[in-house]
Amino acid sequence: MQRGKKYKALKEKVDSTKFFNIDQAVELAKSTSYTKFDGTLEIATKVNYKSLQNIRGTISLPHGTGKKVRVLVFCKGDKQNDAKAAGAEFVGDMDLIEKVAGGWTDFDACVATPDMMKDVGKLGPILGRKGLMPKPKAGTVTTDVTKAVNELKSGRIEYRPDKGGVVHLGVGKVSFDNAKLVENIRTVVQTLMRDKPSDAKGDYLKTFSVSPTMGVGVKVDVKELVNTSI
Incomplete structure (x- = not known):
């Protein structure tokens, strides 16, 4: 299948055993995008908290999502x-x-x-x-x-985790400058950490990855991302 072959070839560009800093992750993820249209760069982060229904809020992205909101x-x-x-x-x-x-x-x-x-x-x-x-x-x-x-x-967006505790968000278009995407992502991290429940224990964000609409997911060093964003 053509899509499978293309994805497989692009997957070889990304070391799946490695955790990248956010600048590297954004650059890598963008390079694996293979949509004919201007895809969205998405993040997925797993929150460490038992009462997932209490995790929700809004985030104002400084550079918007690039999407026309009706x-x-x-x-x-x-x-x-x-x-x-x-x-x-x-x-x-x-x-x-x-x-x-x-x-x-x-x-x-x-x-x-x-x-x-x-x-x-x-x-x-x-x-x-x-x-x-x-x-x-x-x-x-x-x-x-x-x-x-x-x-x-x-560019204000709502967030809430899925049943597995993962928050999925679009943080801009693949065509955005890397710096704007990184700033949007750091704003997401800052907001999630600011909204962290007071009784949350241990590392609140357990995992973090970046991926284009169609492309390869890139794992991010979540501790470094949190420490350099807040």
Whole structure:
């Protein structure tokens, strides 16, 4: 299979027994990307904590993700003008709720004012499944729709671990300068360590790797990364 052959050849470029510093890892991972489009550079890090449901938050990447974020805002009155002025693609109240209730989810992020949440909450089975449900902790249930839209547009992302305790995040496009990708990654590490539960014991981040959308994963020296980022 062609993809398999290509991947195998690229895999030989990366020593899978070695742990690289973040600058080397980014350079190596980018060099193994073989998509025809501008792929995303992704990180995966395993957190060491028993109550995974308590690990979640938001990260504002200084250089964004490189991805166009389509924002929907549920709000009424003057707030609709504010949301539109901030650049939200879809703005409305009950009309939009009915549209989403019908199964439409052609957007990437969702914001709601508190007075809309009684009705937005009924969309849980649709929005929750796609990780789009507005949440106060994530800053997406708010009266300041301008701020929320601006932050989402400029590269604020949500994080939460999967069932295995691994946080997966896109941290920019492969075409980004290495320095910008490294700065975004360090911001991820800083935020995860800042949000670390007070009762977490031992090394909080156990493993860390960098990989392109299609390409080879590169293992990172996680202790050095943490020590040089915080």
